[in-house]
Each structure stands twice: as structure tokens, then as C-alpha cells.
Amino acid sequence: MNNQSERSERYLKLYRENIGRISLSSSPYINSFRQRAIEEFEKLGIPTRKNETYRYTNLDTFFNHDYNTYFMPGEADFIKAEEFRCDVTDLDAHGVVLMNGFYPTIRDKVRQLPGGIWIGSLNEASAKFSDLIEKHYGKYVNGNSDGLVLLNTALASDGVFLYVPEGAVLKKPIQIVNLVDSQDDIFNQHRNLIIVEKNADMTLIICDHTLSPRKFLTNAVTEIYVGENSHFDIIRVQNEHNNAAKITHTFIYQERNSFASSNNITLHGGLVRNSTHHYLGGEGAECNSYGLFLADKFQHVDNYVNVSHAFPKCTSNQLFKGVLDDMSTGAFNGRIFVHKDAQGTSAYQKNNNILLTDDAKMDTKPQLEIYADDVKCSHGATVGQMDENALFYLRSRGISKREARLMLMFGFAHEVIQNIQVEALRERMDNLVMQRLKGELSRCASCIVKCG
Amino acid sequence: MLIIDNLKVAINGKVILKGISLEVKAGEIHALMGPNGSGKSTLAAILAGREFAEVLEGTVTYMGKNLLEMPAEERSREGIFLGFQYPIEIPGVSMVNFMKTAVNEHRKHKGLDPLSASDFLKLMREKKELVEIDSKLANRSVNEGFSGGEKKKNEIFQMAMLEPKLAILDETDSGLDIDALRIVANGVNKLKRPDTSAIVITHYQRLLDYIVPDVVHVLYDGRIVKTSGRELALELEEKGYDWIKKDAEKNEL
Numbered sequence: 109m110n111n112q113s114e115r116s117e118r119y120l121k122l123y124r125e126n127i128g129r130i131s132l133s134s135s136p137y138i139n140s141f142r143q144r145a146i147e148e149f150e151k152l153g154i155p156t157r158k159n160e161t162y163r164y165t166n167l168d169t170f171f172n173h174d175y176n177t178y179f180m181p182g183e184a185d186f187i188k189a190e191e192f193r194c195d196v197t198d199l200d201a202h203g204v205v206l207m208n209g210f211y212p213t214i215r216d217k218v219r220q221l222p223g224g225i226w227i228g229s230l231n232e233a234s235a236k237f238s239d240l241i242e243k244h245y246g247k248y249v250n251g252n253s254d255g256l257v258l259l260n261t262a263l264a265s266d267g268v269f270l271y272v273p274e275g276a277v278l279k280k281p282i283q284i285v286n287l288v289d290s291q292d293d294i295f296n297q298h299r300n301l302i303i304v305e306k307n308a309d310m311t312l313i314i315c316d317h318t319l320s321p322r323k324f325l326t327n328a329v330t331e332i333y334v335g336e337n338s339h340f341d342i343i344r345v346q347n348e349h350n351n352a353a354k355i356t357h358t359f360i361y362q363e364r365n366s367f368a369s370s371n372n373i374t375l376h377g378g379l380v381r382n383s384t385h386h387y388l389g390g391e392g393a394e395c396n397s398y399g400l401f402l403a404d405k406f407q408h409v410d411n412y413v414n415v416s417h418a419f420p421k422c423t424s425n426q427l428f429k430g431v432l433d434d435m436s437t438g439a440f441n442g443r444i445f446v447h448k449d450a451q452g453t454s455a456y457q458k459n460n461n462i463l464l465t466d467d468a469k470m471d472t473k474p475q476l477e478i479y480a481d482d483v484k485c486s487h488g489a490t491v492g493q494m495d496e497n498a499l500f501y502l503r504s505r506g507i508s509k510r511e512a513r514l515m516l517m518f519g520f521a522h523e524v525i526q527n528i529q530v531e532a533l534r535e536r537m538d539n540l541v542m543q544r545l546k547g548e549l550s551r552c553a554s555c556i557v558k559c560g
Numbered sequence: 561m562l563i564i565d566n567l568k569v570a571i572n573g574k575v576i577l578k579g580i581s582l583e584v585k586a587g588e589i590h591a592l593m594g595p596n597g598s599g600k601s602t603l604a605a606i607l608a609g610r611e612f613a614e615v616l617e618g619t620v621t622y623m624g625k626n627l628l629e630m631p632a633e634e635r636s637r638e639g640i641f642l643g644f645q646y647p648i649e650i651p652g653v654s655m656v657n658f659m660k661t662a663v664n665e666h667r668k669h670k671g672l673d674p675l676s677a678s679d680f681l682k683l684m685r686e687k688k689e690l691v692e693i694d695s696k697l698a699n700r701s702v703n704e705g706f707s708g709g710e711k712k713k714n715e716i717f718q719m720a721m722l723e724p725k726l727a728i729l730d731e732t733d734s735g736l737d738i739d740a741l742r743i744v745a746n747g748v749n750k751l752k753r754p755d756t757s758a759i760v761i762t763h764y765q766r767l768l769d770y771i772v773p774d775v776v777h778v779l780y781d782g783r784i785v786k787t788s789g790r791e792l793a794l795e796l797e798e799k800g801y802d803w804i805k806k807d808a809e810k811n812e813l
Contacts, residue, residue: 501648501702504608505662505718506636506669515661519652519701526652 115171116153116255120146123262130265135234138264141246145261152255161254164439164471165381165410170325170353176292199532201283201313202227208288209296209326210266218269223276225310226269230301233269240271244303248331248359248387257357260329264299267328270312274305274335281311281530288326288352289319297327302342306335306363311530316346316354316377324352329359336363336390343528344382345537346374350405353379364390364419371527373537374401374409375544383412388422388450399428400524402544403436403468410439417450417480426457429524431517431545432468442487443475450480457487462494462520517545561586561757562607562627562726567618569606576602576613578782584726584757591768591793592761594779595801600761601645603779604730607759608642609635622726636662637669639725643715643732645761650702655714658702659684659721666722687720691747709740716747723751727758733767745770765797780808 123146131139154171155162202221211217211229218228218236226233234241249257268284288294304310318324334340340360348354354377360368372382386395401409415424430438444455461470474487494516502512521541528534562584569577576599584590592600606613607620609632620627627635650658663683664674675683684698693713703711712732719727729748733741748758748771760771768776768790776792777784780801785808786792796804 495648498648498650500610500632501644501650502653502658502662503632504610504636504642504644505658505722506633506665507658507661508633508665509631511661511665512633515653515658516650519650522652 113153116150118172118174119154119259120150126263130263133231133265135231135238135241137238137242138230138234138245142262145258146263149255149258149262152253152258154259155255161383161412161441162381162410164437164441165379165408167353167355167379170323170379173293173323173325175295175323175325199281199283199313199530199536201281202278203283203285204228204268205285205287206266206268206298208290208294209286209298209328211268221278221282223278224273225276225278225282226271227282228269230267230269230299231265233271237269237271240303241269241301244331244333245301246331248333248361248385249329249357252357252359252385254357254383256327256355257329260297260299260327260357264297264329267298267300267330268302270300270302272302272304272308272310275307276305277309278311281313281533283313283315285315285317286326286328287317287319288324288348290322290324291320293323295325295327297329299328300330302330302332302340304332304334304338304340307337308335309339311341311343313530313533314342314344316344316348318348318352321349321351324348325355326353327355329357332358332360332368334360334362334366334368336365338363338366340366340368341371341529342369343371343530343533344373346372346377346380347540348377348380350376350378350407352377354381356382357385358383359385359387360395361387361389362393362395365392366390367394369396369398369527371398371400371524372411373399373524374403375540376402377407377409379408381410381412383414386413386415386424388415388417388419388424391419392421393419394423396425396527397427398524398527399440400521400541401430401438402433402521402541403430403438404433405436406434407436408438409436410441412441412443414443414445415455417444417446417453417455419447420450421452422450423454424456426459427524427527428459429520430461430470431464431521432461432470433464435465435467437469437471439470440472440489441475442473444477444485444487446476446478446480446483446485448479451482453480453482454484456485459489460520461489461491462517463491464494514542514545518542521545561623563619563621565619565621567603567606567620568616569602569613570616571602571613575616576782577606579618580779580782580784582777582784584759586755586757588775589752589758589760589771589773591771591773591776591790592759592779593763593776593793593796595805596763598779599782600779601730604642604728604759604761607635607728608632608640633665636722636724637666641719641722641724641727643712643719643727643729645731645734647703647706647711647715649704649706651704653702655698655700655702656684659698659718662718663721683721687717690720690750691717692743693717708735709737712736712740712744713747716744716751720747720751725756727751727756728761729758730761731763732760733762733764741767742770765793768793778804780804783808785811
């Protein structure tokens with residue numbers, strides 16, 4: 109019904125109507141990307157299933173919808189924000205809340221943490237740290253031909269800025285809690301920029317939550333720079349309701365001898381699509397890309413991973429797992445691209461999925477493009493039912509069928525969870541996954557978001 | 561303790577067990593021998609409750625109850641233990657969690673409270689020493705990355721934890737070197753009590769040097785073709801199975 113140009117027109121109109129307001133609160137540098145991005149977007153449009161990387165994901169129900177509010181908080185929101193406080197966590201972390209994609213505070217929009225680390229609103233930081241913004245902003249998404257990334261570049265209003273200077277080691281993780289809470293249907297697009305200079309070490313946790321039962325759509329882009337010899341972990345925990353769509357695009361650029369890992373854990377959500385792009389941009393860089401999702405009812409979860417080996421002697425590892433119940437559907441698309449000169453590359457990929465019903469469906473597609481000769485590469489994918497032999501083994505020791513099934517699913521999921529280095533978070537994820545598998549409501553229990 | 565009467569079993573329409581009758585009394589050790597494909601492992605799996613075959617005829621009575629009606633987990637709680645020929649690797653499920661769940665299910669069945677964490681760990685320690693299993697193995701996922709010998713020792717360790725009344729050991733000796741074989745056999749012997757029984761399935765007499773059976777059965781083509789004392793095992797070791805096969809075929813004619 110809606111053809112491509114009609115679909116896009118909704119968003120072009122949005123751009124025309126809002127760009128003035130959005131530009132006002134952003135820095136000239138960030139604004140300088142917008143015009144070109146919207147022009148590119150006009151050519152590419154909202155991705156359809158004809159687009160290879162979105163082949164298994166239908167965005168229509170969320171992108172053909174009229175949302176009441178787009179991108180920008182109004183005056184009233186800021187007044188509300190002034191009183192807004194969230195007790196986000198008992199996790200020992202430095203916490204930041206992003207409300208409907210913007211920074212819900214008026215004061216202290218950028219603050220300093222131990223070790224000279226700065227965190228705050230991207231808009232606010234772009235004046236204070238203009239040299240850093242100019243060095244990094246828009247650089248790591250460059251060349252990406254996803255219409256939704258372009259749409260974000262054109263219209264993003266705010267997000268989190270995080271700067272970790274050279275040699276800084278942050279023992280506590282930083283936690284960003286993305287909340288969507290509104291009495292209206294909302295579409296928000298935020299943009300994060302994370303800069304980790306060389307010889308630094310930090311862990312970032314991003315939690316995605318919805319607090320009210322309206323229709324929500326989020327299209328978020330995160331650009332991450334990991335400097336030489338640095339260590340960076342990002343863990344994303346998604347727990348949204350069935351009427352919410354979460355589209356994330358994460359771009360991690362690594363310098364030589366750096367290590368980065370990404371772990372996307374999707375506990376709940378109506379439509380989820382995470383694309384994670386790793387660029388190994390220096391010799392000896394290493395990355396691990398993990399993902400786990402648990403889907404039921406009519407949920408759909410799609411993970412797209414792109415690992416680019418641009419330099420010699422880099423290592424990458426992908427492990428993605430899914431458990432699909434009811435009529436849920438899932439997709440995995442894992443791309444490994446080894447450039448011509450990237451000799452001595454090691455690149456591995458594994459994708460395993462369990463279908464609990466005959467109606468659940470999983471599409472998995474490895475995509476290896478190798479232009480170097482000295483390369484170690486492997487990939488494997490499975491889609492299947494629960495292992496009957498393992499089930500019998502557990503039952504033969506006196507464990508009931510129900511409990512045995514739970515243990516197996518939990519074990520299956522734990523293989524991804526166990527890669528989380530923050531112990532408190534790892535234990536919490538184990539608990540949440542267990543609750544989720546038992547069919548209990550898995551609120552991020554002890555991390556209750558108390559807002560008022 | 562266990563009475564098998566004229567048991568006939570088919571898998572995918574093919575008859576594998578063609579009328580097995582066998583009685584194991586409390587305190588007895590029975591050895592079940594026979595060439596490959598004779599139905600030994602099928603019998604073991606049927607007794608443990610694996611739902612893969614169709615029982616055509618016959619009954620199995622365990623402690624006065626109809627065994628074939630019980631689900632696998634209930635058989636275990638009632639005291640039946642199967643030592644697997646090929647123990648299953650279960651990534652992501654820790655040995656500790658696995659055993660804790662199993663032990664507490666058994667306790668619940670007996671009307672006992674679950675063990676406290678410290679009592680459970682104490683029990684684990686004791687039993688680990690009994691089977692000389694590497695302490696570190698208990699902290700890993702179930703059988704994951706275990707060597708062949710470690711897997712078999714782990715079976716005996718589980719048996720020690722669950723203290724079965726009737727242990728069915730399916731080729732526990734296969735793939736073991738002589739030291740591991742001794743450890744496994746010692747474990748079985750140490751766990752043996754006057755009132756507990758075992759069915760030991762094996763190809764070779766070797767294991768029976770360590771675990772001394774009261775009765776030896778030879779299974780061939782789905783039937784028990786010979787039952788005798790332990791001297792039968794020695795005779796088989798010497799002469800192989802061919803004479804048994806010939807005898808059996810002669811009888812059929």
C-alpha cells in the first residue's frame with residue numbers, strides 16, 4: 109500500500125518541520141551533517157525487505173505509524189525534567205538516564221567522574237569539547253548505507269557523550285538507562301558518542317526500558333572510538349514491552365592492540381533490531397561480539413553483525429544465541445569482511461538457536477568475504493529443537509522434565525551471559541534469564557527504576 | 561528387586577528385544593555381555609525410562625511396581641541409576657547446579673528438606689574423593705571438555721551422589737585405560753552395599769576382574785541365550801562369541 113517514497117515522505121516532512129528546532133540546540137558541527145544525511149536518506153528511504161540487511165525484518169508496522177511526538181522535548185518536558193529523578197540502580201555503577209532520548213536535567217548536563225572521565229548530554233558537550241566532537245562525530249558511521257542511520261544523523265537531537273581520557277581506568281562501570289515513558293506514541297532518535305583514548309579501560313552498560321504501554325519506536329546510533337591498547341566492553345540489556353520497537357546501530361572503531369567486546373541481551377521487546385559494526389582499524393586489535401535473545405508471542409529480534417578486518421593480525425569472535433517460543437521470529441546475519449592486506453586474521457562466528465514450537469521461525473545467514481590469503485576463519489549455525497539426549501540425561505538423574513528443560517535453556521543462554529565481566533550484572537542477567545524462561549515477568553527486579 | 565518378564569521391544573518397527581526374562585535380587589551383581597547390536601544398550605535405556613522405543617509385550621517390575629509406567633525422573637528417584645555409555649555434554653549447566661538439583665529432587669521424593677549449601681558442598685567433596693575425580697571438574701559445565709575417562713568417572717561420581725538401589729552401568733569400561741578402569745571399578749565396589757544391586761553391561765571380561773558378578777548373561781540378537789556363573793565370562797574371553805552365536809542359531813533351527 110505504502111510505496112517507498114510515501115514511506116519516506118513522512119520522515120522528510122518531519123525533517124522540514126523540525127529541523128529548525130533541532131538545530132537550535134545542537135552544535136554547528138553536528139548540524140553540518142544533517143542536510144547531506146537527509147538527502148542521502150531521500151535516495152535510500154526506510155529499509156524494506158528488499159534491502160539485503162533487512163531481509164528478515166519487516167519495519168512497516170512501526171514506521172508507517174503516526175507518532176504524536178518526535179525527537180524534541182517541549183518546554184513542559186524540561187520543567188518536568190527538573191523534578192525528575194531516577195533511582196536507577198543498586199548496581200555499583202555511575203548512572204545516567206536518558207529520557208525519551210534526551211537528557212532529563214537542566215543543570216549538570218555534563219559532569220566529571222573519577223579519572224578525568226566526562227559524561228553528559230551530547231548537545232551540551234559539543235560546545236565544551238568541540239575539538240573532540242569534530243575529531244570523532246560522524247566518522248565511524250561514515251560510508252554506511254543504512255537509511256535509518258542516515259535518518260538518525262539528520263534528526264538526532266541529543267544523547268550521551270562519554271569521554272575517557274588517555275590512561276584512565278574506571279573500575280565501576282558506567283550505566284546508561286534509556287527510558288521511554290509517555291502518554292503519547294513516541295518516536296525518538298538519540299545519538300551517543302563514546303570516546304575511549306589510548307591505554308584506557310572501561311565498561312559501559314546500556315539498559316533499554318519502556319515505562320508506559322504506548323507505541324514506541326526508537327532509532328538509536330552509538331559511535332564508539334577505542335584507542336590504542338585500550339579495553340572497552342559494552343553490554344546492552346533490552347527489556348521493553350511488546351508494543352515497542354528498538355532499532356540500534358552501534359559502530360565500534362578500534363585502534364591497534366585494543367580490545368573491545370559487545371554483548372546484546374534482549375530479554376523482551378516487540379521488534380528489536382541491533383546492528384553492531386566492528387571495525388578493526390589497527391594491527392593486533394581484537395573484538396568479541398555476543399548476543400542473546402529470548403523471544404515469545406509475536407516478538408521479532410534481528411541481530412546484524414559486521415566485523416571488518418582492515419589490518420593484519422586481528423582477531424574476532426562472534427557468538428549469538430536465540431531461544432524462540434510461540435510464534436516469535438528471529439534473524440541473525442553475521443558478516444565478516446577481511447580486507448586484502450589483513451594477513452594473519454582469525455575470525456570466528458557461531459550462531460545457535462532453539463525453537464520451542466513449530467510456529468517459531470529463525471533465519472540465519474553467515475556472510476564471509478575474504479580478500480587476504482593468510483586467514484583462519486570459521487562459522488557455524490544451528491537452528492533446532494531442544495537436545496533430547498541432554499533432556500533424558502538430566503531426567504535420568506531425577507530431575508523433572510520441566511526443570512530439565514529450564515536447565516537446558518538456561519545453560520544454552522548462560523554461554524553468552526558468562527562473558528559479562530561485571531560479576532553483579534552477570535548474576536543479575538542469569539536471574540533475569542531464568543525468570544524469563546520460567547515465564548515470570550522479568551522486570552529488571554533489583555534494578556527497579558524509581559522515577560518521580 | 562527387578563523382574564523382567566518376556567520383554568519385547570521395537571524401535572521404528574524393528575524388533576530389538578525379542579523376549580527378555582531376567583530377575584535381579586537385592587544384593588546381586590549381574591553382568592550382561594554379548595556382541596555389538598545384541599540389544600544390551602537398548603535394554604539399559606528401556607530400564608532407565610528413555611522414550612524412544614515401543615514396548616510390544618512383557619512386563620518389568622521394580623520393587624513391586626510397574627516400572628514401564630514411570631517417567632524417567634521417577635525411576636531415578638526410586639533408586640534406578642543408568643551410567644551412560646556416552647555421557648552427554650551440557651554446556652552452560654554447571655556440575656554443581658546439576659547435582660544440587662538432582663540430589664534435592666531425590667530428597668524431596670523421600671520427604672526430606674533440601675540440603676543447605678554447605679552440607680551439599682561437603683557431600684560433593686566426600687564423593688569426589690571416593691571416585692578420585694579432579695576437584696576442578698565439578699566447577700565446570702556437565703561433561704563439557706571432559707576426557708573419555710573423566711566422563712566415565714563423572715558417571716560414577718553422580719552415582720555416588722545419588723546412592724541408587726539398582727545401578728545399570730552401560731559399558732562403563734569402554735574407552736578407559738587400565739588406571740581409569742581400576743578407579744571406576746573401585747568406585748562401584750565402594751558404593752556397593754549388601755542390599756543394592758547392579759547390572760554391569762560390558763563387552764569384555766576385563767571389568768569383571770574388578771567387579772565380580774554373581775550371574776553372567778549373554779545377550780544375542782535380542783534374547784538371553786546363556787545364563788551362568790562368573791566362569792561364563794572367562795569362557796567368553798577365551799573363546800569369543802562365535803560359539804554362542806552358533807549355538808543360538810542351532811537352537812533356532
